[in-house]
Every structure is written in structure tokens, then in C-alpha cells.
Amino acid sequence: MKRYSDLEYLKLSKGQKFLYKLESFFLAIPAAIGRFFLGIGRFFKKLGLGIGREFADLGKTFKEGDWKTRGSYLVMGLGSMARGQVLRGLMFLLFEAVFIVYMVLPQGGLFWLGKLDNLGDQGVHKVTENVFGQTVERVVYGDNSFRILLYGVLTIFFIIAFIYTWRLNIKQNKIAQDYERSGRHLSSGRDDLRALVDEQFYKTLLALPLTGILVFTVMPIVFMILVAFTNYDGTHDGLNNLFTWVGLDNFNTMLGWSSGGTSYSAAFGEILTWTLIWAFFATFTNYFLGMFVAMMINKKGIKLKKVWRTILVLTIAIPQFISLLYVGKMFAKNGLINLSLINLGWITPGNELPFWEDPTWARITVILVNIWIGIPYLMLIATGILMNIPADLYESSRIDGANAWQQYTKITLPYMLFITGPYLLTSFIGNMNNFNVIYLLTGGAPTNAALSTAAGSVGHTDLLITWLFKITMGAESKYNMASVVGILVFAISAIISLVVYSVLPSIKNEEDFQ
């Protein structure tokens, strides 16, 4: 493709400019993907080098270290304590003690790690007894695959944390030793504490939030990724029937790479297509209509601005499970809307509008209802931004004879797009995973006969996320397949984000705004 210089570009007609932009966008995609993989390569190279450096440094520190430093290789915090940093040293020591105790406890780290390779081998067994004149089977539970996997993962996390802390302890020693040698003052426990509200205040601030994220977000995600490689489902619940590793079987089934699994892959393809269509329309209808409504309300001379806004934001204020469930029922074949139309004589019984019965109608209806739910939010955002656009821009354009449409396309829209670019992306991804709207409105209906698999029925309005839910709660409780869907959703979201991020002209420079 021909690259234009700035000047040449300006000479192009509108259509050409648009085509040029579009072309550049798509041509940039391969490069962006390429950069992504190069980035991965660089990351691993850096990682390898980094690890090598760490080992070299460990050796060097040991060689050059005094007894305090060397002792710290075995007893964490020894060096710190010996050098008078008692608080720091005690923390290290305590951590090591807790780690060791945890690992060797009868049901501790080593126990779980040892079972991780096949997720348990001793299933439940039953003993028959006779009590109260009744023959009863008493169960004696053996291993629990779920717990093994869960605590196995936790233990691995813990080990990583330990290695990191151990390494930190050695680094500290090295620094302290250097300080001692050059006669500089070592920070005391009080200094350490003070730093936590000052120079290192960020550590204090982040400690709690990050711990929460680590335990309640990262760990579950790692766990669920692992589940995708097991046969964890309704018939292998991990307690009564142990589950175990199955390699890539689930992925093969989902993506149609194995002979048995065409139904999953066909369903996945269709649902993905609709998910993307839905995300596109849900995002952009809301975006433009929301902006439009905001502009109407903001227009000079429109009274009761606050009242209009208040009415519209009702849909944000009222919990969705109430409003959406109710609205969903309104659109039913014998719902309020059809019955009212019949009462008005506009349609006759038997010719009701098939809001939820016809696939195309259903898809359009969910998008329309989503507008009802989504516009107010965009309206609020747009209101704020529109008020920030310098008024003199409009004033001068008016003097230049621009009409309202021109003002919109030349000033308002570019300004909005510039500021909300990242927001658009987030909301696209958010809409791909918009569980509430679909689940509460249609539950995926109408059913797509051709795609329904043994694991559950698939509807024409199902998104990947509602499908995932159905697979989990369906007749076979296929947690493993749900995990596969989840991982694929993640992969798709990530690819879209990466491409958009690297193709959009530098989205923003963080520091510009401060």
C-alpha cells in the first residue's frame, strides 16, 4: 500500500481518507501480532538471562559474604538480626518458620504436593452396618481431588513466595554488608516502619489489595486453568469419583480437533460469531445513542435537564435482576406488550410479535433492551465530556459557518473518540461477557436445535459466557469444558485488546494529564 505523507494525506477526499485509515488499520494488524510474539520471545529471553544473573549473584554473595550473610542462606533473617535490624530479621525468621511448619504438617504442603501428580488415588469406599434395625452403608471418604488441586496450587504459590522472600533476605544481607563495609548507617526497625508511611508508602497501600487479588483472583484463575486439563465434571466430582489429568483432551473436543467432538466446536464457532456481533452492536448503539441523548439534554434552551437525567438513570439505579426479568417477561408471546397490542386492535391473536420466539427478532430485541439499560451510563459520561469541550471551539466554528452536523463530526465526535477510546475497548470486552442482560432477559432462548450438545442446550442469543454457565449448571456439569470456554474467552479478549492497543495511534500518554 502506498504510504502518504501528511501533506498528501490532507489532499485526499473524505472517502479516500477513510479508506486509507481503514487500510492502515488492517495492515497494521499482522505487525501488531508479530510484535506481540516478538514481545513474548523477548520476555522469555529476559527471564532466562534474569534467572542466570540471580544465580550468579547468589554465588558471588556467598563467596564474598561474612558469616552473617552466609548464615542467612540457611536461617533467614540471621544477618539482619546480627546487624541490629531486629524487626526485619524477626519477620524473615518467622516467615521461614511458618513455611517449614506448614510444609511438614501431616496435612501440610508436602502432603498435597505429593498427591498432585494424579489428584488422589484412594476413592470413597463403603462399609455396611446394621443400626436401629436398618442395614446402612456408611461411606468412608478417601482422597478429594478438588482439595488436592486447590491446596496443591496454594502450596506452589507459597513456595514461590518463600523463594522470593529467601532471595530478598540474601539481597538485604548483601546490601547491609556493603553498607557496613563503607560505614553507612543501617536502617533500624523504626526507620523501616517510618518508611512504610513515607517513601515506601505504596507498599503499605498496596499490601492489602494485592493480597486479596492474589488469593481471590489469581489463585482461582490458575486453578480454573488447571481444571481445563482434567476430567472434573458431574460424574467426577473429586470426592465420590476422583478426577484426574487428561491433557489436552478437552481443548481437542472444544476446537473439533478430535473425532468425537464436532458438536462442541460447531456450537463454539456459532456462539463466538454472535458474541462478537452482539458486543459490537451493544457497544456502539449505546455509545452513539448515549452521546446523542446527552447532547439533546445539554442543548441550550432545554429545560428540566436534571429531571430528564434522573428519569433515565433509573435503569442504573434499580438492580438489573428486577428490571431485566420484568422486561423480559413483557416481551413474551403473551406478555404485556403483545397483549396490549391485541387490545389496541393493532395485531390479532395468533400474529403476536415473536420477540423471543424468532432468532432474529430475539437478537434485535436483546440489543434494544440493552440500549434501554446502557444509554443512561453513556449519557452521564458524554455529559461530562461534552461540558469539557472548550466552548470557543464551537463559537469559532460557528463563525466559520459550520452547521450542527459539521460541528458534530469535526469537533464533538473526534473529541469524544479521543478521550473514550480505551473506554470503548473496555466496554466491548465487557459486553462480550455481559452475562446479566442475556441470562435475565432470554436465558439464551430461542433454542438453537442444530447446536445443542449433550452438555446442554444452546440458544440463538447465548453468549460464550452464558454458554459457559449452562455447561456448568447443565445436565452433566462439565466444569472442565466450562474452563476451556473461559480460557478461550480470555484468549479472544486478549487478542482483541492487544491488536486494538497497538494499532490505535498512541492512546494516551499518562503523564499528559497531570
Added chain:
Amino acid sequence: MNNENTVMENGQVRLKRHMGLKASNTIANTIIYIILIVMSVIWLLPFVFIVLQSFRCESTWQVGYVVPQQWGLDNYINLWKSDFKKWYLNTFIIALVVAVLQTIIVLCMSYTLSRFRFKMRSTLMRLMLILGMFPGMLTMIILYRVLKDLGLTQANAVPGLILVYIASSGMGYYVSKGFFDTIPKSLDEAARVDGATRAQVLTKIILPLAKPIVIYTVLTAFMGPWGDFVFARYVSFGTSAGMNVAVGMYNWLNLDQIGARYTMFCAGGVIVAIPVAVLFMCLQKYYVEGVTGGAVKG
């Protein structure tokens, strides 16, 4: 109209355009009013219907009309007699605690990422962006099991839910970080020069300026728990005492209960919606400031 005007003399153009503008403005405004009124009707009707249904006494199931034939408070009285008040209290406690703690966490997180430049900062932000792309629905099963091992499910679902809501709330720092980014850094620096510690800068300088975003965060945190029925259903796991309103009321729409509970569902909806909606309306101004200050930058 433009082309016509340009051929005329300057003064005339002004005048004519002014008059034309006025006329077209009135037309435009009328159209806008009409659109806004139609929209308001569409936006309000479902809620009006829900309110009307909640006062219907002649039957408890879904019917094809909206205006009750027999008005009364039966549904609200039945609501009071059911477990609803327990669920309501649960939800209220959750919402209140989450509103406070989540705000603290989100503010810590966003302030730090906005103001500090430390080694792992960009890695951290990128990591959280990536984590955010995993569908949260997937982790419900495991979170449920973790809570169960901590003894925080079923009857103890309230603290369990609070824990989970709060624990991952650090991920939602984008909006308020965007807001903090708009507060000039020079303010911090001036205070630092005067000898204030970082902690003092936060509490004395930044927080007072961040009132809109604080209120925005409190508001969204407070509203969230009212609508969660998927995860909350897992955690309460068939124990009425641990349910929140969404789970409890969602169960009413089951096949075997919908006939007897439909109008109660509407009444419950009204009671749930009122405090949330009123609170939202009162604090709307801050919400708008928070959204526009933060969301667009996140």
C-alpha cells in the same frame, strides 16, 4: 441555508441567521422535548408497572393487565412474613460493609498507581488488565470451595460474600485512578516540600479534593451487592439464612413458586429498588463527576 447566506452582506447574514436560528431552535427544541418525553415514558413504564403489580390483591400470578382491580398491601404484608426481611438485612449489611471497605481498598490502589512510580508498577497494571479479561464466572466454583473451607458459606454466607467482594475489588481501580490523574501533581510536591509525609499528603491534600470519586466509589460499591444472584446463590447454597435479596427473590420465579409469588416478587422489587434509587438520585451529581472525571481516562 448556508450557501444562501454567504452571498449576502455581513450584517444581513448575521441578522438573518440569528432569526433563522431562533425559529429552527424552537422547532429543534420541540422535537427534542418530544423525544425526551417518549424516552421518559419508555424508561418509566416498566417501573410503574412493577409498582402497580405490587399493590394487586385479587391474584398473585402474572396477568395480562397492569392496573390492579383490587388494591391493597397484602403483598407487602406477606413479604414481611416471609424470609425476605432476613435477606434484606443480609444484603444491607453486605452493601454497607462493602461500601466502606471496598472504597478504602480502591482508593489505596488507585492513589498508589496514580502517584507512585515504583519498579513493578507497569507490570502490575498490565497484569491486572490481563486478569480482568478472565471471565469471573469461571472462578465461582473454586471461590465457593475456598469459602467453604473457611466456614463462610451457607448460614455464614454474609461474611463470605463480603470477603470475596472486597478481596478482588482492587481490580476496579481504573475509574478512580483516572480521577486522581487529573489532580495536579504539583500539589503533592508542594506539600512534600513543606515536610509532609506521603501518608499526610494523601489524607490532608488529596482526599478532600477527591470527594466526588470517593462518593462515586461508595455508591457503586453499595449498589453492587444488591444485584448479585449468581455467585451469592453458590455461597448461600440452599440456606435461606444466608441468602441475599436477589437470590431469595430469584428463587420465587421458579416454576413451582411463580404462581404464588409473582406479585410478592414485584413488591420485593419495589422495596429493594427504593433505597438504592433514592441514594443514587441524591448522589447523582457526584456520580456524574466521578464517571466523567475517571471513567474516560481509565
Added chain:
Amino acid sequence: MKKILALLLVLAMVFSLAACGGGSKKGTGYDITVWVPELAVELTKQQIADFNSSNEYGINFNATVEPVSEADAATNMITDVEAGGDIFFFAQDQFARLVQAGALNKLGAEAAATVSAANDPGVVQAATSGSELYAYPLTSDNGYFMYYDKSVIPEEDVDSLEALIADCEAAGRYFSFEVQSSAWYIASWFFATGCVSEWTTGDDGSFISVKDTFDSPEGLISVKGMKKLVDSPIHLSSSKGTEFGSGAAVVITGIWDYETVKGILGDNMGVTDLPSFEVDGQSYHLGSFNGCKLLGVKPQQDAERGAALHLLAQYLTGEKAQMERFEKLSWGPSNSADQASDAVQANPGLAALFKQAPYSVPQGQIHGSWWDIGKVIGDDVKDATDEAGLQAALDNYYDKISSLFTMTEEEKTAWGVIGTVEGTNWDTDFPMEAAGDNVFKSAEINLFAGNEFKVRQGASWDVNYGADGSLNGPNVVVEEDGLYVVTLTITDEGATGTITLEKVGEPTAEAPVVEKTEEELNAWGVVGSFLDSNWGDKDYPMTEISDGVFESGVLELKAGDELKCRQGGGWDVNYGINGAGGDNLVVEEDGTYVVVLDIAAEAISIKPAEHSWGVVGSMTGWGEQADFPMVEVSEGVFESEAIDLAEGDELKVRQDSAWDVNYGTNGPGGDNLKVEAAGSYIVVLDIAAESISIKEA
């Protein structure tokens, strides 16, 4: 910060470990959780209180009764069995899932006997998997029939689908029949034309096979009928009684909607059986499922608690409790005595259900996926434009049903070790991997002395090797505890497969404790290469006929079959022809035999079986009661004693109370003999003439 983070992580973990455990029991009092549908909560509390005050063992339950919908119970239980209700109500379609997931505690012999005796047989079958009862029947009303608005539908139209549709169209009212989202209702059309979908389950609740004839010429008639309804603009795919409140004139639903519909329609409510539809001039009466609700007991770790729960379950499903539920909630009882009571017979809803009964099919065990596969037929039928489209809908259905049982090529050719290995009992294949041409190796497996196994292909017995390397050879018996790798080497183009055991170490797990009851340990059985015994797959039981003399049942043995007798299903105590631990008995001639073990004589022997002949027929419930015995009066001629027969009774003569050999009027396997006039008759079998006849006594 890192330190704090790490510390918190540790605390979280230590805390979580400490928090494990549970169980609550005080004296003979137990804290239990009971899951019932919301409407039944109050009544159930009352009934548990009644049980507490009336039971003879002083059991006292402190029950938390939670409202959990019957539809959610299985999903919840499977998510987390440990946290599930100790006793829970559930709909029948979830039974197989629950058994498979191990969420149901088997009924003991006493409880099973009580339940079988008190409830109607179809319902008992619904709670049975393999040969064991796993749940208590709670109702027998999970079927559907027709509710209609008398002000719209004239009485004379209720039997014809076409007339009903016409009435609804004329009145602009809906005909509500959930055929677009529920296989349960869709099946109605197929049962109308005699199609079946019958599934077989094994003891672990898994499905073994299916006989499904929906995709057939009859099935095509069914969907043609269905198309009439779904194509009508007034069809509404719903089964909610509340639809009467918003425009419906006909709703096909069940007894649970009785009060709701009554509330909406009042005196205009009509209830009756389902209508008939007409295709090609022939009329078909719509069928229905006849299902039930069941009550399950969760497996317990404490036997006493489990026994107490089973007693409570028996009370809650007993005659009195079911009657109370009928009176308060209009749940139709499964208890035979309750069913016969006047009050139940007089209930209009149940009367409609009874009226529909001749056209209904007992809902047996059905594969969980069937509900999802079947429910799309309605949509497919609606979308179809011609007969080919309808046929395609059936084909699509059939493909999906059959795919539930097919294996991939890979699975079909994979080899596995199966036996009493690592706690399994001939039900799990331990996979083997190829380690060269025609050589397959297992992973490391713990094997203990006395464990037995074979190697088979494709998880089926079509191709399998045993100890001597031959196809279908005897089991390999492990002699020494250890951690082994099993290797299979196939030679002679598959004629032999040598199994070798390579010990790689000491066992890594404790020997599994095989729990056998005293009874099982003392029981004698015949085992060998005959039938499907396979030297241990199955021991054919023997009964003690006199002191120290045991006889097996009648066995069909072939020349060359070998067998022995052993005690307790193990080889510790066994007899051959020449005493304890002796040689196998070899059968010389094909025939039916009884195996005899004489412990005093330390010998086993076989003797040709003597057959007994008996009369079976409608007067014995076709086998429900014992056959009337016959005696040989002359060579090849058998006669019964005088039997009182009613007009219209039908009968046959069969051998050994089984259907393998039987005679009708026109020879072996022939037609039933019909009794023309009531009277006392003697039934005669003439084997030479290959016929049966009756003569007046």
C-alpha cells in the same frame, strides 16, 4: 509489603486448614438439613416433629428445613455433596445423575422391602438403578394432563386436538403446550404412536444402552401431529398454569398447577386427559410420562446417623405423611393404600391423571443429556417446511442419541488393565500405552496378592487376554504385593497375548480393605469358564439344600467348560473334583446342569437339571406371583392342578419360572391361550404335540 503479603497468605492457609472438619451429633439427637420445595417447608417441619415424638428408638432430629426447588436439588448436590441436604426432595429425571455422582445412599434391605411393598411398582422402578433402590418414592403424580377453560372449549371438543386448536383460534386464545423447550412434553407425541425411549443403567448409575424408536415411521407420524399444533399461531410453548391469567384457554401441565388454575378460572376450570390427533385418517391419543418425585438420603459417614435418616425417610414417605401431603399440597401419593383411598380417587386433578394413565409411560431412568437432546425436536419441527425436514429433525435427534454411546476410534483400540485393581472391581480400565509394535505397557499400578485382572481392548470384553496368554483366558492372579507395570505382548496376529508383570517397587498405598459382609464371606458360588463367569467376573450363587450340601441354580454349560466352587468370592477356600483346592471340573457334554458341592465328601459334581414347568398368565400377574406348578403325568405330558380362571384371562406355560423356554397354543413361544368362559381348569402341556390346552377340572 512483601512480608505482610506473605504473612497474610500463610495465615489464610493455616486458618483454612484448621477450619476443616465438622459433624454434629449429640446423644440420639442429630442436626440435619432437609431440602424441600418452599411450599412443603411448614408441613415437613411438622412431620419431622411427629417422627421425633413417635419413633421407637428415641431419635430426635433438630432439622433445618430449607426451601430448595426440586429442579435445583441435583445441580446443588452435585456441586458439593458434603454441603448438601441430608434429606432432599428431587424430581425423578435427576435420579441417574445423583446416583452417578454418589449423592444417594443406597436403601438397606429392610427399607427396600418396606418401600417395594407399600408403593406402586412403576414408582419403585423409578427409584431403582441396576438392582438396587437408591431413593424413596414420594409422589406418583409427575405426569401431565389437560386443563381448559370451559367458557371457551365446549365439552364435546376436548378429545380432539384439531377441534381444540380450532376453538382456540376462533376465540383468539392460546393453546399452551411446552413442546419447544421441554423433552418431557415432546415425548407425549411419540408415546402416542407407540415409540419408546428405554434406557438401561448399571449399578453405578451409568447408562449402558438405549432402545429409542423416535426416528421411525411412527415417529414421523408423531411429528406430523406435532406440526399441526406448533404451526398454529395460537400455540404457546409453556407449561405454566398461570398462562390462564394471560390469554390461554388450554394448558397442558400437571397436578402442581391445580390450585393455581382453580384460582384463575374458578368454576370455568375443566380438567381431563390429553386429546387425540389425527394423521392420515388415523387417530392417536397423546401419551404422557408418568413420573414421580423422590426423596433421597445423602451418604453419611456415621452409620447411626445414616440409619436414623433412613428411618425418617421411611416415615416421610409413609402412608400417613403422603396422605398429609395430599391433603395440604395436593401431591398425588405413590403409596398404594393412599392411592386407593376415597379422597384421592375423588380429586378431579388426580382423576384426570388416572384417566390419562392408560396412555402414559412410566418414566424409567433416562440419560441426563436426553432432556437437552430431545427438547430441540419441537423447534426443528416448527422450522421444517416439508416431510423431509421433519425426517431431518428425527435424524438429527437420533444421531445425537447414538453419539452418547459411541467411542472414538482411539478409544476402541486402546488397551486397558481391568480387574480387582486399586480398589476397583472389574469396572475401571487402567489405560496401557503402546511401547513398541504389539507391546503395551500400563502405568505403575499397586497390586496386592489375590488381586485378579485381565487385559482388554476398547473397554469391552470382545477382545481380552488372560493368564495363559489365550483369548478369553482365565484371570491373572497376583501372588505378591508390589508396584507393578503390566505388559501385554501380542503375538500370532492376535491369537495370543502374553501378560507379564514387572515389579518396580513396593506398593505406594495400603492394600484396600475389601469389606464383605459375613453373609458374603460364607456364601458359596460356582466359578469357571462357563457363561459370563470368566473365573471371577461372576460367582453363580449356591444354596444349601441340606447340611453341608450346596446346589447351584440351573446353569447352561458347554462341553469343555471348566468350573470350581469357592467361598466368599475368593480363592482361600475352594473345591475341585478331588477335594479342597483340587482340579477343575470339566464338562463333557452340552446341557443344563446343577452343580453340587458336598463338603463332607470334599467333592463337586454336576447333575443334569430337572426342569419344572409352570403356568403363568394374567391370573399370576404374568410372573408377579409364583407360577402354578405342573407335574408330569405321562412321558412329555404335564398337568397343573385345578386353577380358577376368569373369562378373558390369558396364560402360557413356561419352564423354571423363566421365559427362556415357554409354550403357547401354537408351539414354543407361541400365542397366549385365552380363556373363553370362567371356570376351574387344568392346564395341559404336551411337549410332543408342542401345544398347551385347558380342560375343565
